[in-house]
Amino acid sequence: MKQSITKFKWFWAWQDEKEEEWLAEMAAEGLHLQGFAFPTLYRFQKEQPAKIVYRLDYPGGKKKERDSYLQLFADAGWEHVGDMGGWVYFRRPIQPGAPTEIFSDVESKVQKYARVMLFLVILMPIWIAGRPSFDPESMTVFKNIVLALYTAFMLLWAFAFFKLGQRIKNLKDSAK
Numbered sequence: 001m002k003q004s005i006t007k008f009k010w011f012w013a014w015q016d017e018k019e020e021e022w023l024a025e026m027a028a029e030g031l032h033l034q035g036f037a038f039p040t041l042y043r044f045q046k047e048q049p050a051k052i053v054y055r056l057d058y059p060g061g062k063k064k065e066r067d068s069y070l071q072l073f074a075d076a077g078w079e080h081v082g083d084m085g086g087w088v089y090f091r092r093p094i095q096p097g098a099p100t101e102i103f104s105d106v107e108s109k110v111q112k113y114a115r116v117m118l119f120l121v122i123l124m125p126i127w128i129a130g131r132p133s134f135d136p137e138s139m140t141v142f143k144n145i146v147l148a149l150y151t152a153f154m155l156l157w158a159f160a161f162f163k164l165g166q167r168i169k170n171l172k173d174s175a176k
């Protein structure tokens with residue numbers, strides 16, 4: 001019977017390459033990604049160590065085209081492992097001459113990060129509408145905590161937007 005192991009690991013949207021490297025390291029140790037128990041909880045199955053490349057994509061909300069999207073990757077030799085937080089996880093064994101990238105051009109990588117940024121932009125009105133009251137007369141400890149969390153969340157949103165923009169800029173600069 002194969003052993004199942006769950007590991008907690010946190011990655012930000014701009015750290016997809018770091019996450020891919022970590023998943024490859026896990027496979028080299030014999031832990032092969034099987035799916036997700038919850039966001040940031042990775043479910044692995046203990047098997048023989050193998051050299052496997054993992055790649056992530058963020059296709060956006062095109063659910064109508066999902067079957068053809070997954071088939072395109074399957075036809076190219078990529079196994080769909082699962083989805084987490086809008087990200088789609090693919091893998092394939094490392095073989096001589098076989099591609100280790102799912103995108104052959106910089107523009108496709110740029111578009112991946114642009115789709116993540118678009119998701120953040122779409123969420124912005126919801127976050128603004130949910131903004132807590134700033135009335136100093138009615139501030140309670142609970143409201144202060146909510147306000148602090150909201151402020152931290154907005155700062156994180158801005159930082160994420162900046163880091164994703166930086167990834168796009170670096171990709172475009174590398175193509176020159």
